[in-house]
Every structure is written in C-alpha cells, then in structure tokens.
Amino acid sequence: MNKPEQIRTNEFFNVDIAAAYIHDVKNNLNFLMTKADLEQDMEAMQVLMDADFKLNNLLVLYKAQGDMLSVQVDAVSPLSMLRMLAVSYQPITKKQLIVQEGDESLIAYIDQGLIELCLGNAIHNADRFARDEIHLSVKAEEGMTVFKVSDDGDGYPANIIASGGSQVAKSSSSSGLGFYLSSKIASQHVNNGEQGFIRLRNDGGAVFEMFLP
Amino acid sequence: MKENKDKSVLIIDDMNTARSSLRITMTHLNFGKILCVSGVREAMEAIGSKDYDVILCDYYMGEAADGQQFLEFLRSKAVIKSSTIFVMVTAEQGYTHVMSAAECAPDDYLLKPFTAAAIQARLARLFDRNKALAEVFLLHDEEEYSGSVLACDKVIAAKTPFSIDAMRFKGEGLLNAQRWTDAIDHYEGILAVRNLPWAKLGLAKAYAGDGQMDKAEAVTRSILKDNPKYLAAYDFLANILRRTNKKKEALEVLTSASEMSTKSVSRQRVIGAVAYESGDLEASEAAMLSVIARNKNSPMREASDYTTLSNIMVEKGQAAKALGVLNEARNALKDMPDADRAVVSSVEAIAHKRNGNHPAAKRSMQEAMSIVTSNDNLSENLSMSLAKACLENEESERGLQLMKNMLQKNPDDKEMQAAIKAAMLSSGIASDMVDSIIKSNLAEVQEINNKGVLLARNGQFEEAGTLLKSAASRVPTNQQFVSNAAAIILADLEKNGFDPTKLQESQQLTKALQKLNPSHPKLQSLLVALDRISKKNHVDHEEAALE
Numbered sequence: 155m156n157k158p159e160q161i162r163t164n165e166f167f168n169v170d171i172a173a174a175y176i177h178d179v180k181n182n183l184n185f186l187m188t189k190a191d192l193e194q195d196m197e198a199m200q201v202l203m204d205a206d207f208k209l210n211n212l213l214v215l216y217k218a219q220g221d222m223l224s225v226q227v228d229a230v231s232p233l234s235m236l237r238m239l240a241v242s243y244q245p246i247t248k249k250q251l252i253v254q255e256g257d258e259s260l261i262a263y264i265d266q267g268l269i270e271l272c273l274g275n276a277i278h279n280a281d282r283f284a285r286d287e288i289h290l291s292v293k294a295e296e297g298m299t300v301f302k303v304s305d306d307g308d309g310y311p312a313n314i315i316a317s318g319g320s321q322v323a324k325s326s327s328s329s330g331l332g333f334y335l336s337s338k339i340a341s342q343h344v345n346n347g348e349q350g351f352i353r354l355r356n357d358g359g360a361v362f363e364m365f366l367p
Numbered sequence: 368m369k370e371n372k373d374k375s376v377l378i379i380d381d382m383n384t385a386r387s388s389l390r391i392t393m394t395h396l397n398f399g400k401i402l403c404v405s406g407v408r409e410a411m412e413a414i415g416s417k418d419y420d421v422i423l424c425d426y427y428m429g430e431a432a433d434g435q436q437f438l439e440f441l442r443s444k445a446v447i448k449s450s451t452i453f454v455m456v457t458a459e460q461g462y463t464h465v466m467s468a469a470e471c472a473p474d475d476y477l478l479k480p481f482t483a484a485a486i487q488a489r490l491a492r493l494f495d496r497n498k499a500l501a502e503v504f505l506l507h508d509e510e511e512y513s514g515s516v517l518a519c520d521k522v523i524a525a526k527t528p529f530s531i532d533a534m535r536f537k538g539e540g541l542l543n544a545q546r547w548t549d550a551i552d553h554y555e556g557i558l559a560v561r562n563l564p565w566a567k568l569g570l571a572k573a574y575a576g577d578g579q580m581d582k583a584e585a586v587t588r589s590i591l592k593d594n595p596k597y598l599a600a601y602d603f604l605a606n607i608l609r610r611t612n613k614k615k616e617a618l619e620v621l622t623s624a625s626e627m628s629t630k631s632v633s634r635q636r637v638i639g640a641v642a643y644e645s646g647d648l649e650a651s652e653a654a655m656l657s658v659i660a661r662n663k664n665s666p667m668r669e670a671s672d673y674t675t676l677s678n679i680m681v682e683k684g685q686a687a688k689a690l691g692v693l694n695e696a697r698n699a700l701k702d703m704p705d706a707d708r709a710v711v712s713s714v715e716a717i718a719h720k721r722n723g724n725h726p727a728a729k730r731s732m733q734e735a736m737s738i739v740t741s742n743d744n745l746s747e748n749l750s751m752s753l754a755k756a757c758l759e760n761e762e763s764e765r766g767l768q769l770m771k772n773m774l775q776k777n778p779d780d781k782e783m784q785a786a787i788k789a790a791m792l793s794s795g796i797a798s799d800m801v802d803s804i805i806k807s808n809l810a811e812v813q814e815i816n817n818k819g820v821l822l823a824r825n826g827q828f829e830e831a832g833t834l835l836k837s838a839a840s841r842v843p844t845n846q847q848f849v850s851n852a853a854a855i856i857l858a859d860l861e862k863n864g865f866d867p868t869k870l871q872e873s874q875q876l877t878k879a880l881q882k883l884n885p886s887h888p889k890l891q892s893l894l895v896a897l898d899r900i901s902k903k904n905h906v907d908h909e910e911a912a913l914e
Contacts, residue, residue: 181385
C-alpha cells in the first residue's frame with residue numbers, strides 16, 4: 155500500500171506537471187472567456203471564472219502543502235489594485251462593486267499576485283450572498299494593511315465565523331477552501347515578527363478582512 | 368475607452384487562436400492600431416518601423432527565447448522607449464515571481480483567462496502612470512538623469528499612487544548619473560521602511576559604483592540569503608566578483624544562476640567572457656557556442672558573439688574553424704553595421720594569417736582599414752580587434768597608435784593594460800619592449816597635461832589650448848585632457864577677452880566631462896565659471912550650448 159506522502163511525490167505527478175496541465179486548461183478557458191465576453195454571456199463568464207478560481211486554488215493548495223508556496227513581497231499601491239480588481243470583476247457580477255475612497259499614497263508590502271487571488275476569491279464568494287452591493291476598501295491600521303471585502307447579504311453562518319476560516323478546508327466547499335488558502339497566504343506575509351491573518355465577521359452583511367504586516 | 372483610439376498595440380503570441388482572440392478583445396476595446404505577430408523576428412520588424420504604445424507579449428513564444436528574454440533585450444538595447452508599456456501574458460501565476468526577480472520586470476502581467484475589462488483596467492492604470500511620469504521617461508530616454516531625478520521627486524511629493532514607480536526610477540536615475548552617495552541615501556531610506564530586494568540591489572550597485580566593493584558584495588549576498596531565487600542578484604554578485612578579480616567564484620555564481628533559469632542568453636555571454644578572462648578557453652568556447660546556437664535565426668543575435676568565439680578558436684590554434692564561424696557571421700548578419708563588419712574583417716585577418724594564407728589576410732586587413740578611416744572614438748572591441756590585426760599584419764604603426772589611444776582613455780584601467788599587454792605579446796613583440804611601450808604611453812598623458820598647464824601659466828593660451836584640445840579629441844574619454852582643455856580655454860577667455868567660439872568649445876568640453884564623470888572634482892568650478900562668463904557677456908547659456 156502506498157502512503158499518501160508517496161503518492162504526493164510520485165514521479166508521475168509533481169508540481170511542474172500540475173502546472174503544465176493547468177497552463178493548458180487556462181489557455182482553453184481564455185479562449186472561451188473571450189467568446190463569452192464578446193457575447194456578453196454573463197452566466198458563461200461566471201462559470202468560467204469559477205473554474206479558474208478552482209484551478210488556482212488547486213495549484214496554490216498543492217504548493218502550500220508541499221511548502222512550495224513562496225511569497226515575494228513588493229511595494230504596491232493597494233488602492234489602485236482594488237480599483238483594478240473592481241473593474242476586472244464587474245462584468246461577471248450583477249452586484250455593484252464599489253471601491254471606497256482612501257489614501258491615494260498608501261503603500262502596501264504584499265505579494266500582489268497572491269493577494270489578488272485571495273481578494274478575487276472573496277469577491278467571488280460575496281457575489282453569491284450579496285443583495286446589491288459589494289464594497290472593497292483598504293486602510294493602514296497599527297502597522298498593518300487591512301483589505302476589506304464586505305457585502306449587504308445575510309452574513310456568514312455561525313459555524314464559518316466560529317472556525318475563523320482556518321478549519322473550513324476540511325469541508326470541501328469551494329468557499330471554505332478559498333478562506334483556508336487566504337489564511338495560508340496571509341500567514342506567509344511576515345514582517346518584524348508580525349504575521350498576516352484573515353478575519354471573518356458579520357456587520358450588516360458578511361465582512362472578509364485580510365490583515366497584512 | 369475613448370483614449371484607446373489613438374493608442375497602438377503590438378500582440379506577440381505564437382498560438383494562432385490566442386493571437387486572434389486577443390485581437391478581437393483589443394478591437395472591442397477600441398484600440399486605434401493593432402498588429403499581431405507570431406514571434407521575435409516579426410516583432411522586431413514591427414518595432415523597427417513604428418513606436419507602439421503597448422506590447423502584449425505571451426511568455427511562451429515557441430522559440431528558444433521566452434517573453435522575458437525578449438523584454439530584457441528590448442529594454443537593455445533601448446529598442447523601445449521607457450514609456451512603451453510591456454505587458455506579459457501568462458497562464459501561470461508562478462511565472463510572475465520568476466519575472467519580477469529578473470533584471471527588468473514587465474510593466475504588468477495579464478493572467479489567463481482574462482476579460483476585456485481586466486485588460487482595460489490594467490492598461491488604464493499604466494496610461495495614468497505614463498501621464499504622471501511623462502517627464503521622467505522623457506528625460507531618462509534623453510540620458511538627462513539628474514533632470515529625471517528631479518522629475519521623480521515631484522511625482523513622489525504629489526502623493527499619487529505612482530510614488531513607488533517614481534522611487535524606483537529615481538534610484539535608477541541616481542545610479543545612471545553616478546551620484547553614488549545620493550543613491551545610497553535613497554535606497555537606505557526605502558530599506559528603512561521595508562526590506563525589498565530591488566532596493567537592496569540598488570544599494571549594492573551604489574556601493575559598487577562608489578568603490579566600496581566589500582559592502583556591495585555583502586549586501587548582494589544578503590539578498591540571496593533572503594531570496595535564493597532572485598536571479599538579478601546572482602548576476603550582480605558575479606559582476607562584483609569579476610571586478611574584484613575573483614573570476615572562478617564569479618563563474619560558479621553565474622553557473623548556478625543559469626541552472627535556475629536556463630534560457631538567459633545574456634548570462635551565457637557573460638559566462639563566456641568571464642571564462643575567457645580566467646583563462647578557461649574550453650568553458651568560454653562552450654558558452655559562446657551555446658549563445659550562437661540559441662540565437663540561431665533570431666534578431667537578438669550579435670556580431671560580437673561570432674567574433675568572440677572566433678578569437679577563442681584562434682587562441683586555441685584552430686584558425687580554420689574560426690574562419691568558418693566568421694563566415695557564418697557574414698551570412699547570418701548580412702546587414703550588420705560597418706563597425707561590426709570591421710571587427711569581423713580584423714579577426715579574419717588574424718585567422719587567415721595564422722592559417723598561413725597571407726594574401727587573404729592582407730585582403731581582410733585592407734577591408735578593415737578601409738572601413739575604419741580614423742583611430743578616434745572607436746569602441747573598445749573594435750579598437751582592440753583592429754589593433755591586434757594590425758600588429759599581426761605588418762601595420763604595426765597603426766596598431767600601436769590604436770593601443771596608445773586605448774591606454775590613454777583611462778590610464779588607471781589595469782584590466783585594459785593587461786589585455787593590451789597580452790595582445791602585444793601574442794603578436795610577437797618582446798616582453799621588455801611591451802612594458803616600455805605601455806609605460807611611455809601612460810607617462811605621456813601626464814606630460815601633455817603638465818606641458819599644457821605650464822604653457823597656460825606662461826600666458827601661451829593658444830598653444831596650451833591647441834595641445835589639450837587635440838589630446839581631448841584624440842582620446843575623448845580621458846577626463847584629465849577634457850577637464851584641462853575646458854579650464855584652459857576658460858582662463859584664456861577671462862584673461863584675453865570674450866570670444867563666442869571659445870566659450871562654446873569650453874561648454875562642449877564641460878558637457879562631455881559631465882557625461883564622463885558627473886562627480887569630477889573640477890566640474891562644479893567649470894560650470895560656475897562658464898555661467899559667470901556667459902552672464903557677463905549676455906550669452907544665454909543654454910542657447911550657446913545648443914548651437
């Protein structure tokens with residue numbers, strides 16, 4: 155009998171092969187996305203985006219489990235990043251994406267690609283529960299950059315809040331996996347002995363927050 | 368999307384379906400001019416005939432080079448303007464890490480699958496950035512680095528989202544302007560807030576420029592300790608080791624970097640050069656062979672790759688093989704510039720001679736000499752190749768004159784002296800003779816300067832000016848010649864009355880000095896004196912300089 159560890163390091167399946175397959179599938183998705191985009195077929199775009207998130211999550215999860223998830227921090231304008239995310243995701247949701255005004259000169263020290271992935275997950279998640287609006291904001295608080303994605307829906311169920319997002323991976327639901335990865339990615343952001351984390355709470359709807367040192 | 372109408376886009380992707388779907392998207396976004404090409408060759412033709420505002424390039428190009436190699440080529444050779452937006456298209460988020468750890472990163476990434484809105488959002492941000500940094504880019508491309516630093520300060524003070532971009536460009540500007548102390552302060556300021564690898568690399572470069580090689584090495588090594596995949600730091604560490612004569616160590620660092628990223632042709636070139644300097648002809652030959660093989664049929668190939676390889680082969684006693692490589696160069700690069708052609712002919716002249724074909728050697732020698740009519744202002748590579756060919760082919764007088772100019776360009780350049788010594792010895796000049804030629808050529812710099820200063824002190828400004836001006840035009844990179852020529856003409860103006868031609872001469876020399884060494888000790892006093900004389904004689908400083 156093979157132990158699970160042996161399966162993971164099997165010579166026929168490693169991170170490069172996984173990445174190569176995902177690469178090909180993403181090219182396929184991109185072809186379909188362009189088509190759906192032109193035809194303004196929002197439903198198809200949502201399905202494609204959902205498939206994309208699942209692929210990303212799969213790869214990040216795989217890397218995280220093999221300790222191959224490397225975080226490369228750079229100086230980023232977080233407000234520009236949020237605006238860019240809002241414009242990018244608006245065509246695939248009927249909800250209104252609203253970026254709150256903030257300090258234009260704010261600088262965040264983050265791995266932009268990975269944080270965009272987390273916030274994308276959060277927007278995707280909020281889309282299912284929001285009534286009309288999804289709000290995005292960023293601010294600096296006690297040496298941390300705090301990203302917030304909030305909606306005007308019914309809020310998270312009590313069990314998700316209780317788990318703080320870190321336990322939900324065990325339930326294989328895609329939102330649970332998204333929270334798990336976000337908390338994993340946040341915790342890899344470290345500065346001066348401080349570690350990043352996520353927080354889930356309800357405040358007139360579901361609130362997803364990422365605190366990054 | 369209105370502003371897209373007057374913007375042009377170049378799309379580079381080897382896959383037909385991907386190309387056409389990008390074209391559809393960009394058409395939908397209302398871009399004015401869209402051109403799709405499948406590879407580097409066509410892309411170079413397109414860029415050669417028109418400046419594109421945006422280049423969308425797929426990371427996979429289906430060629431030996433990938434998108435990152437192509438970007439490095441475009442930026443390092445300044446084929447595209449600083450304001451040209453280069454966006455890398457990729458399906459794998461992991462590659463963004465590879466790219467941002469390289470010497471030059473793309474302006475942004477586009478991860479597949481993407482919507483038209485996503486492209487628009489990213490490009491709109493970059494168009495805004497270009498507006499904010501327009502002056503910075505313009506001055507940077509004109510090599511007016513101190514001006515571009517001032518322009519960066521304005522952007523930083525304006526508290527826009529582009530202050531990070533401005534801080535990066537400011538660092539580059541300070542390094543380019545050789546303002547080492549300012550650059551050290553700038554990067555230390557950034558690092559005080561956060562340990563960012565690019566800022567550390569900038570700091571290391573500033574230390575190295577300032578001659579603090581130990582500090583430069585320590586800082587670069589500390590980047591690699593925190594970020595073992597930061598390729599740009601490997602390259603710079605190798606650069607430091609090479610300059611501090613630790614060639615073997617430099618080679619080891621470069622080799623480990625090229626194992627991590629196998630596609631970099633420019634790193635192979637450096638491996639070839641360092642191996643050659645360390646006397647390892649086999650390794651050098653292997654590296655250059657791989658450069659040529661990888662760049663086969665690519666517009667990124669360079670004549671010097673072929674001539675470097677031929678030189679190695681000649682040294683290994685394989686002149687016939689070297690001639691084959693040179694022939695390949697002539698076929699592969701039919702429209703190479705004259706300067707490259709002259710190098711090819713020069714190396715050919717040596718190879719034919721060593722191969723025993725004297726008439727052919729003579730023909731190649733004559734071809735080289737007919738292309739290069741003057742000894743002044745030649746590139747180091749051309750000077751050296753031509754000089755070596757001359758010494759081997761009974762043109763010793765011209766050969767020695769070329770070597771004299773090279774020695775006098777920078778009398779402190781020990782590597783140059785060693786290279787010239789080796790070339791003279793290999794052409795059969797006796798060792799004691801070689802030493803005395805080098806010594807007298809170096810001494811002559813001091814003699815000319817002393818003579819000029821003495822003439823000026825005796826009031827013979829005309830003679831002093833003529834002497835130093837001709838020395839400065841023969842060796843325009845010798846800072847002592849240039850600064851003394853500028854100073855003597857100024858003294859002449861102050862003593863003997865105003866002359867607009869002389870003022871202009873002095874201005875041009877001072878400008879040249881500023882380019883050679885922005886922190887030259889005499890530069891400030893020259894600028895002040897020029898300004899005073901211009902004002903006294905009601906000459907607009909800038910206008911006179913531009914005439």
